[in-house]
Structures are given as C-alpha cells and as structure tokens.
Amino acid sequence: MPRKKTSKKKDNLELEFDQPSTGSEDAPHQDSDPFDLSTDSGHIDDMFSEWFLDYASYVILERAVPHANDGLKPVQRRILHSMRELEDGRYNKVANVIGNTMKYHPHGDASIGDAMVQLGQKDLLIDMQGNWGNSFTGDSAAAPRYIEARLSKFALDVVFNPKTTNWLASYDGRNKEPETQPVKFPLLLAQGAEGIAVGLSCKILPHNFIELLDGCIAFLRKKKPEIVPDFPTGGIADVSEYNNGKRGGRVKVRARIEARKKNLLAITELPFGKTTTSLIDSILAANDKGKIKISRVEDNTAEHVEILVYLPSGSDAETAEQALYAFTDCEVSISTNICVIENEKPHFFSAQDLLYLATEKTRDLLKRELEIQLGELEEKWHFSSLEKIFIEKRIYRRIEEEETWEGVIQTVDTGLKPYKKLFNREITRDDILRLLEIKIKRISKYDSSKAEELIKALEDEIAETKKNLKYLTKYAIKWFTELKKKYGKGRERKTELASFKKVVAQEVVIANETLYVDRKEGFAGTGMKKDEAICKCSSLDDVIAISQDGTLKVSKVSEKAFFGKNILHIDIFNRSEPNALTYCMVYRDGKTGPTLAKHFTVGGVTRDKEYDLTKGKPGSRVFYVSCYETEGGEVDAVKVNLKPAPRLRKTEEEVHFKDLVVRGRGSGGNIVTKNAVRNVVRLPKAAREEAGA
Structure with a gap:
C-alpha cells in the first residue's frame, strides 16, 4: 500500500512540473526521481528574479518615491484627486474622503488616513478642521470620523486642471485617475518628502515657499538661484555641507535655546524631525549617563514650543547649552538624498535641478493652458459671429419654404457663403446644426449692440492671450509673482541660518567620576574606590599611562583596566x-x-x-617622567644622582629640559651619563629659576 501511494504521488508530481528538455525528442526517456527539484532550480530562480523585480519596481514607482512632475506620491495624488471630486466649498469628513479614495488606492484605509494627516500637517494643500495632531509634540490626530478637511485655495489655484491632465484607468478599470497632477509650483521642494523603497531611499528637505518662488523667477530670468532648506519647526541650521541637496549632503540643525535665568534654559524651537517627547527623552537619557547635569525638565508646549530645563545651582548656563548640543537631540545631522521618478525611472537630482524642472514644467503648463484658452475663445468668437450674421441677415427666414432637412442645411450654408471670408476657419455642418438649434424666443429678443460688445470683448481677450503666448516667459514671471503676493504672507523663513563650530564632547561633559590607580599592579579605573585617587574624569575621557619599563598606553575610561605594572605617570589624555x-x-x-x-x-x-x-632594549627602565602645558608651562629640571664607583669624581648630573629640543615620542633622547644611576630627583623651583637666569 505505501508503494502504491508513493507511485500515485509521483505520477501527480510528474504531471504538475514541466520538465525542461535536455536533448532530442527522439532520445530515450530516462527515469528520474520526481522529488528531486534540482532540475527545476533554474526555473524557480528565474521566477523569483522576475517576481522580485516586479515587486521592487512597484514599490519604487507606485508607493515610496515621489514623481518629478507634481512632487506627489501615488497615495497623495489620489487623496487630492478624491478631494477635488468631493469639493463643494464645504468641509468633508476625513472618513468620507478616505472611503472615496479607496476607489483609486488599493491599500486599505489606514495607509490613506496616515498619508492624509501627514499631508495636512504640512499646512499647504489641505484646509483642516478639528484635531489633526501636533507635529511639535508628536500627538496623533483624532479618528477620521471626527476631523474634517477641504482643499486650500492655494491647492485649487495651483494643483488642478482637468484640461491639462493625462488620465489613466484606476486599478479596477471603473474610474479615471490622473497620471500626475498639473502642479504649477515646486511642490516637492516646498513640502519635502521621505520614503524607503527596495534598495532605494528618498530624503528631500522642505524649503521656503517665498524663496522657491524667487528661485523660479530667477531661472526664468536666466539666473542661477541658491536655495537651502527651511524647516516648519524653526531652529537654527548650518547648511555649509548641504551640497545643493545631492547624495552625501547633510544639514546640521539645532534647537533654539534661551538662557532665561541663571539656572534655567528654555528650548523654544525644535530641530527638524524631532518632537518635544523625543527631545526630552534624549535629555533625560544624557542626564542618567552623567553626560549632563540637570535638576528637572518641564514641557509647556501648546501652540508654541517651550521646554524648560532647570540646572543645578552653580552650573554654567553656557556650558550646559553646549552639552545639550553635544549629547542630546538638540543638535541633529540630517542627510539628503533627492530621488524622484521621471520617465518611469528613479533619478537622482540636486535641489537646484529639481527647482529648474518645476519651473520649466510650470512654464509648459501655462503655455498649454493659454493654447487651450485661445482655442476656446476663438471658438466662442466664431459662433458668436455666426449667430450675429444668422440673425441680423435674417438667414433663418429662408428655411421656411424648404421641405427637407438637407434643403434647410443647404439654404443656411448658401446664406452664409458671402460672409465666409470673415471667419478664421471653415463653417462646418456642425456649426450650421448648432445655429438651427437656436430657439425663436431667443431670436426675437436678440440685442445686436450687446452681441457686438461680446464679440469685441472676445477679440480683446484673444489678443491678450496671443500676447501672453508670444511673451510666455514674462507671463510665467507674472504668474509666480502673483502667487507670491497672494499666498506668501505668513510664509517667511522660520529657520535661522548660521555656522556651527563643532562641540567637543570632552570639553562640555561633566566630570562626575573619579579615576583611581593601583600603581604596583598596573590597574586603573573609576570603580577602584579603595585605591589611590588621581583626578576627576568623565565617561568620555581617555587615560594615558606610562609604566616603569617605558611602555605608553592610552585607553578609554572604564571601571577597571590594565595599563602595565609599576605605573609612574597616569592622567587624562586629550585626544x-x-x-x-x-x-x-x-x-x-x-x-x-x-x-x-x-x-x-x-x-x-x-x-x-x-x-x-x-629604544626597546630588554631591561630598560624609566627613572623619571613628568609633563607640563606646551603653551606657557614651566619646564622641568632634574638632578641625576650616580652610584658611587672607584675613580668616579662627579656624583651627580643636572638636566635642564629647556635646553633639549622637543621631539616626537619615538626619539631616543640625549645621553646624560654612561655611569650607573642611583636615582633622579626634581630640582627645587629656586634652583630651576637660578639655572634659567
């Protein structure tokens, strides 16, 4: 029975898997174990490679990376399209917007809701009502059924135009959605973006609204603008290494810290990407590790950021401020990586390149809008003129005697023939059919003077549109200028630009530990409280030790570490x-x-x-070692006492180190004596001064 089951299973497997051909069809069949999948490994590898590439491409193109044309990710684009569908000037429940967006975005309501809250908190495209969370504190928004939204006036002016939009079928084929929105503004640089795809990431920092519009105008005037990030949380930024936003560039951002009292610091602006909660956590963590010393922290943030940091009595506020920058999230470094989708592929750009693309895209969209407007105006003028002639010349009266429809059309065409040279295009059958749809009531109330005024107004608009098309660059500059005038108020730069000096951690860390040493056994550390105390130190310090055999070693401060037996000199080392x-x-x-x-x-x-x-010879021994500050320190002098020996007249030698040239640690030194030495003692200060005189 087991064999029959196995045989049946084998037959099934042989039917399921397509075996690759290994030779001629006429070659005799060789039996093989159907459970051996090695013959299918190549086929499976190909399938996985193809599937993985499809998945990676989907994540890059359809989820994580924004498009260069409109600066939006697919979920953001679909949210905005859905809001435009629902737009009636009133607020809509966010839950309703999410439900409507699911027609276009097949990834569930949670992803849509989160993306909509993030889009709203940028305070540019969405007009919000209700609790949308707090980007300062990191508090989340209320549930979608409690908050409301509508498109901002800026979004309605800048983002949408069905006439210049390329439309695609939605994922289920039931609806149409935009390929990209016709955005006439550098939206991606204004909002910033962050996304992680398969093997690819994107990090675009936000820039200032007004400065971007000035940059667009500069490009149109053949100038090259300089743009740098501006963060909604304010703070102070050092953009010296921004590198125009290219890969490898970075920006250092600091919180704004004010000294309000002798022992009180106030943080009033945050570094970008941090919240008051994460910042306070980093301060408390640094305090627990002994890197900074604080009494307590209070968070009074509401509409504006206010974190109060109380210092212990006797603390120096300036040193404490520098320590906050060195050991907490009060200073962060943000790397940039501008990656966007263009022509169905990811591309890396600089911020300047991205601004230039947005400027040219806006210019092209304005041109298309003008061309569409010109066509519509000319069509309106064409029919208005036709209608005027049709009524004023009483051509409609001639159709009364006609008995057939074709005869009616022919009569109208014949009546218009003397006036065809007045028009810019041919009079078509559709034009005549449209004239024949005019009701008698309208003909009877026709006002020639009003019709003339309408045609004259249309001619003026056509002339103005043609002028704008002829001077397109000037028109685009005017567009950006009007945009800045209309929406620029209140969008001034929030982040102050400055140059930071690197804070040396060792200089600002609090020395709250004591370094101990067991000279004979060669151990030193902060946990050897029963041994000789050397000096105060911090957990970031390095310790230098010189042993009697001439060995020098530098190690980081720890509870207990071995430096070599018979330590002669040990101290803190400034790396x-x-x-x-x-x-x-x-x-x-x-x-x-x-x-x-x-x-x-x-x-x-x-x-x-x-x-x-x-010099490294066995048996070498250090008799004396000391150190002094290189700048302004007092140079040592020593007396070398010699061991008594027959015929030895001189029993001591003096060494004044000021007479010796300062060299590197690998130098051998100068010979003092070839006789045996009993000991080396430091000369008294008076003797050193006398020798110096």
Missing part, C-alpha cells in the same frame, strides 16, 4: 589636542646601557595600543 602637553623623561637604555634624557610630545595614538618610549 583632540594630543600635543597640548610636553613630557620630560629620564631612562636607562637596557640593563647596562647609558642613561638618556628625552623631551617629547605624544602626538596621535591608537587606543589600547602599547608604544615603547625607550
């Missing part, structure tokens, strides 16, 4: 300024070699790597 201290050292070269004096700076070092300050 940002490694030559701020100069060292004086006396050592013996090997077990029986000469004694040398060395005057040197440490220079750059690698953490946890051991450096030999002697």
Whole structure:
C-alpha cells in the first residue's frame, strides 16, 4: 500500500512540473526521481528574479518615491484627486474622503488616513478642521470620523486642471485617475518628502515657499538661484555641507535655546524631525549617563514650543547649552538624498535641478493652458459671429419654404457663403446644426449692440492671450509673482541660518567620576574606590599611562583596566589636542646601557595600543617622567644622582629640559651619563629659576 501511494504521488508530481528538455525528442526517456527539484532550480530562480523585480519596481514607482512632475506620491495624488471630486466649498469628513479614495488606492484605509494627516500637517494643500495632531509634540490626530478637511485655495489655484491632465484607468478599470497632477509650483521642494523603497531611499528637505518662488523667477530670468532648506519647526541650521541637496549632503540643525535665568534654559524651537517627547527623552537619557547635569525638565508646549530645563545651582548656563548640543537631540545631522521618478525611472537630482524642472514644467503648463484658452475663445468668437450674421441677415427666414432637412442645411450654408471670408476657419455642418438649434424666443429678443460688445470683448481677450503666448516667459514671471503676493504672507523663513563650530564632547561633559590607580599592579579605573585617587574624569575621557619599563598606553575610561605594572605617570589624555602637553623623561637604555634624557610630545595614538618610549632594549627602565602645558608651562629640571664607583669624581648630573629640543615620542633622547644611576630627583623651583637666569 505505501508503494502504491508513493507511485500515485509521483505520477501527480510528474504531471504538475514541466520538465525542461535536455536533448532530442527522439532520445530515450530516462527515469528520474520526481522529488528531486534540482532540475527545476533554474526555473524557480528565474521566477523569483522576475517576481522580485516586479515587486521592487512597484514599490519604487507606485508607493515610496515621489514623481518629478507634481512632487506627489501615488497615495497623495489620489487623496487630492478624491478631494477635488468631493469639493463643494464645504468641509468633508476625513472618513468620507478616505472611503472615496479607496476607489483609486488599493491599500486599505489606514495607509490613506496616515498619508492624509501627514499631508495636512504640512499646512499647504489641505484646509483642516478639528484635531489633526501636533507635529511639535508628536500627538496623533483624532479618528477620521471626527476631523474634517477641504482643499486650500492655494491647492485649487495651483494643483488642478482637468484640461491639462493625462488620465489613466484606476486599478479596477471603473474610474479615471490622473497620471500626475498639473502642479504649477515646486511642490516637492516646498513640502519635502521621505520614503524607503527596495534598495532605494528618498530624503528631500522642505524649503521656503517665498524663496522657491524667487528661485523660479530667477531661472526664468536666466539666473542661477541658491536655495537651502527651511524647516516648519524653526531652529537654527548650518547648511555649509548641504551640497545643493545631492547624495552625501547633510544639514546640521539645532534647537533654539534661551538662557532665561541663571539656572534655567528654555528650548523654544525644535530641530527638524524631532518632537518635544523625543527631545526630552534624549535629555533625560544624557542626564542618567552623567553626560549632563540637570535638576528637572518641564514641557509647556501648546501652540508654541517651550521646554524648560532647570540646572543645578552653580552650573554654567553656557556650558550646559553646549552639552545639550553635544549629547542630546538638540543638535541633529540630517542627510539628503533627492530621488524622484521621471520617465518611469528613479533619478537622482540636486535641489537646484529639481527647482529648474518645476519651473520649466510650470512654464509648459501655462503655455498649454493659454493654447487651450485661445482655442476656446476663438471658438466662442466664431459662433458668436455666426449667430450675429444668422440673425441680423435674417438667414433663418429662408428655411421656411424648404421641405427637407438637407434643403434647410443647404439654404443656411448658401446664406452664409458671402460672409465666409470673415471667419478664421471653415463653417462646418456642425456649426450650421448648432445655429438651427437656436430657439425663436431667443431670436426675437436678440440685442445686436450687446452681441457686438461680446464679440469685441472676445477679440480683446484673444489678443491678450496671443500676447501672453508670444511673451510666455514674462507671463510665467507674472504668474509666480502673483502667487507670491497672494499666498506668501505668513510664509517667511522660520529657520535661522548660521555656522556651527563643532562641540567637543570632552570639553562640555561633566566630570562626575573619579579615576583611581593601583600603581604596583598596573590597574586603573573609576570603580577602584579603595585605591589611590588621581583626578576627576568623565565617561568620555581617555587615560594615558606610562609604566616603569617605558611602555605608553592610552585607553578609554572604564571601571577597571590594565595599563602595565609599576605605573609612574597616569592622567587624562586629550585626544583632540594630543600635543597640548610636553613630557620630560629620564631612562636607562637596557640593563647596562647609558642613561638618556628625552623631551617629547605624544602626538596621535591608537587606543589600547602599547608604544615603547625607550629604544626597546630588554631591561630598560624609566627613572623619571613628568609633563607640563606646551603653551606657557614651566619646564622641568632634574638632578641625576650616580652610584658611587672607584675613580668616579662627579656624583651627580643636572638636566635642564629647556635646553633639549622637543621631539616626537619615538626619539631616543640625549645621553646624560654612561655611569650607573642611583636615582633622579626634581630640582627645587629656586634652583630651576637660578639655572634659567
């Protein structure tokens, strides 16, 4: 029985899988194990490759990356199209808008609702009513059934025009949706965008409304504008590395911090992308780690941001401010990556390129609108003139004797024949049919003077439209100027531009730990509270130690670390300024070699790597080591006491390090004596000054 089941299963598998041909059809069939899928691996690989590429293309083109033409992602475009469908001047429930949008967007109501809230919070295209959340605090919006929306006047003026829109069938074929909206404004740069697709990401920072319009006007005047980001949360930005928004560019943004009292700082503006909640969390985390010292934090944010940071008594407000920038989200670095869809492919641009594309796109759309308007005006003039002749010349009277429809049409055509040279195009059968639809009541009340005025007004409009088409660039400049005048009020720059100096963390971190050392065993750290205390330190500091055998080692502060037995010198090491201290050292070269004096700076070092300050011979020993500040420090002088020996007349040598040239840590030094040394002691200050005099 089991064999029969297996056989049946094999037959089914053989029918399910199409086996690839491996030779001539006449070749004898070779039995193979149908459970061995290795023969189908190539086929499956091809299927997965094709499916994955289809999926990746879909995510890039249809979900995550905005289009260069209108600056919108598909879900945003469909939301706006749906709102235009429902537009009647009144507010609509967001739940109704979401439901209507689902005709076009096959991804559920949650994704549509979230995208609509994000679009509304940009405060440009949607006029909101109700609780739409707070971008300062990160509070979410109320449920869609409680909040309302309608298109802003700006959106109605700039985004929509059915006559210049290319239409596509919706996903189910029941409706029409725009391929892209005919937006006459650099919307993508104004709103910014962020999206993650398969193997691709997009990060476009928002720019200032007025500056973008000025940039468009500059392009039309053959100038090259400079544009930089402007964030709705305000703050202070350093755009020196913005690189015109290209990949690899970045912007450093800081919160605005004010010193209100001696021990009180107030944060009144946020860095872009941060909320008051996330910012306070970062401040508390830095305080818990001992990087900053605060008493408490209060969040009074409502319409405007206000975070109060109380400092302990005796704190320096300026140092505390710099520490907030160094260790919290009060300063963030934002990378840019302008990626948009153009010609059905993702492309990388600079912000300037994107603004130029938007300017040219607007110019082309204005041209198309003028051409459509001109055609409509000419058609209106054509029929108005036809109607005037048809009525004033009483051509309608001639059709009374005709018995057939074709005869009626022919009679009208004959009556209009003497006047055909007055028109810009031929009089068609459709024109005559339209004339014959005029009711007798309208003919009886026809006013020739009003008709003449209408035709004259149409001629003036046609002349004006032709003039605008002839001077299209001038017309486009006027369009952008009027847009700035109409909607620019209240959209001035919010983010202050400044140049930041890099905050050195070691300079502003609070030294709230103590460094201890066990010199004999060679251990040092902040957790060895029973051993010798050296100095105050912070968790970010580095420790430098020099052992008796001449080994130098630099390590990060920890609870306990090994630096080498018999530590002679240990202190905090400033990695940002490694030559701020100069060292004086006396050592013996090997077990029986000469004694040398060395005057040197440490220079750059690698953490946890051991450096030999002697010549490296076994048995070398350091007798003395000290350091002083390179700028303005007091240079050491020492006395080298020699061991008594037969015929040795001189029992000591003096070394004044000021007489020795300062070299690098790898230098050998100068020979002091070849005799055996008993010890090395530092000369008193009076003796050093006397020697210096």
